[in-house]
Amino acid sequence: MYSVHETTASILQALKEAGYKFTGKRRAVVDLFVENRDRYFSAKEVYDHVSQIYPSVSFDTIYRTLGILVEQNVIEPMEFADDRARYRLQCARGHHHHLVCLRCGASIPIEECPIDRIRQQVPNFHIEDHRLEIYGYCDRCAGGADN
Amino acid sequence: MYSVHETTASILQALKEAGYKFTGKRRAVVDLFVENRDRYFSAKEVYDHVSQIYPSVSFDTIYRTLGILVEQNVIEPMEFADDRARYRLQCARGHHHHLVCLRCGASIPIEECPIDRIRQQVPNFHIEDHRLEIYGYCDRCAGGADN
DNA sequence: ACCCAAATCGGAATCGTTCTGATTTGAGAG
DNA sequence: CTCTCAAATCAGAACGATTCCGATTTGGGT
Numbered sequence: 001m002y003s004v005h006e007t008t009a010s011i012l013q014a015l016k017e018a019g020y021k022f023t024g025k026r027r028a029v030v031d032l033f034v035e036n037r038d039r040y041f042s043a044k045e046v047y048d049h050v051s052q053i054y055p056s057v058s059f060d061t062i063y064r065t066l067g068i069l070v071e072q073n074v075i076e077p078m079e080f081a082d083d084r085a086r087y088r089l090q091c092a093r094g095h096h097h098h099l100v101c102l103r104c105g106a107s108i109p110i111e112e113c114p115i116d117r118i119r120q121q122v123p124n125f126h127i128e129d130h131r132l133e134i135y136g137y138c139d140r141c142a143g144g145a146d147n
Numbered sequence: 148m149y150s151v152h153e154t155t156a157s158i159l160q161a162l163k164e165a166g167y168k169f170t171g172k173r174r175a176v177v178d179l180f181v182e183n184r185d186r187y188f189s190a191k192e193v194y195d196h197v198s199q200i201y202p203s204v205s206f207d208t209i210y211r212t213l214g215i216l217v218e219q220n221v222i223e224p225m226e227f228a229d230d231r232a233r234y235r236l237q238c239a240r241g242h243h244h245h246l247v248c249l250r251c252g253a254s255i256p257i258e259e260c261p262i263d264r265i266r267q268q269v270p271n272f273h274i275e276d277h278r279l280e281i282y283g284y285c286d287r288c289a290g291g292a293d294n
Numbered sequence: 295a296c297c298c299a300a301a302t303c304g305g306a307a308t309c310g311t312t313c314t315g316a317t318t319t320g321a322g323a324g
Numbered sequence: 325c326t327c328t329c330a331a332a333t334c335a336g337a338a339c340g341a342t343t344c345c346g347a348t349t350t351g352g353g354t
Binding site: 043 | 340341342343344350351352
């Protein structure tokens with residue numbers, strides 16, 4: 001069910017099986033995510049990318065496509081602090097969190113998740129969901145060599 | 148500097164010292180937070196409260212006041228998943244996170260914070276900030292008895 | 295080649311938030 | 325107590341991200 005897609009083709013295949021049609025615009029959106037595996041993109045950034053190929057594309061199409069991709073577990077959304085939703089190709093592994101570079105947008109998965117520990121500590125609270133986001137600068141962006 | 152305010156009076160005093168004027172509308176906003184210490188309120192909810200007392204209050208005033216209170220460390224903002232900013236009286240204790248009830252908006256502080264552990268695991272990533280938010284339902288809202 | 299639901303378009307609508315220009319008001323100085 | 329002026333406020337327009345709508349186009353099965 002939650003197969004992780006490695007190529008644009010396998011993703012488009014999955015969409016087809018889910019009853020969605022194949023279109024050039026959808027391919028353009030999927031391509032962007034596949035070719036930038038660890039990057040988050042805002043809807044605007046996706047729009048800019050697609051409109052280079054299809055100048056007449058509308059935001060409606062972008063948002064609709066993003067919605068489908070989220071629904072199909074191809075990409076995952078995240079709310080950045082700047083209140084624009086961003087999306088990124090779904091990671092291979094199960095539940096985990098990320099270090100997000102504030103400069104280049106790279107996301108680096110980490111193992112640590114505190115939710116089990118917390119769940120034990122507060123048996124009376126019915127936890128439904130949680131978000132852990134860690135912001136900073138990756139080694140490359142932190143200022144050249146070491147910093 | 149980061150004194151924690153226990154009363155409306157001490158907050159208004161702090162605002163005065165920061166060069167802000169005292170107005171009834173500001174008092175109404177501060178009152179709401181002080182009288183509901185562990186609750187998050189959206190700008191709309193604050194507006195609704197203030198407009199009961201001052202029917203002509205505008206959103207501009209609400210947002211301006213919220214901005215000042217955040218700047219003065221009287222309240223702290225949080226972005227809920229429903230993409231409306233919410234605010235709550237600044238907590239007394241140092242850094243910590245909360246369980247947030249999706250129904251009533253109550254926020255329950257917890258001790259657990261995974262950031263030190265994570266910092267050790269990724270020495271090459273320069274962590275600047277992080278957010279951990281846990282959503283669910285408090286005992287009271289979880290559906291009466293148990294659910 | 296034909297058909298129809300799905301996809302797309304462009305533009306309007308919505309929602310939370312911010313800005314603008316004109317008017318009012320808190321509070322210090324006289 | 326009045327004068328004064330920057331700060332505060334107001335009403336409404338503007339804004340940016342996202343969604344909706346009616347009309348048109350198109351992928352892909354028959």
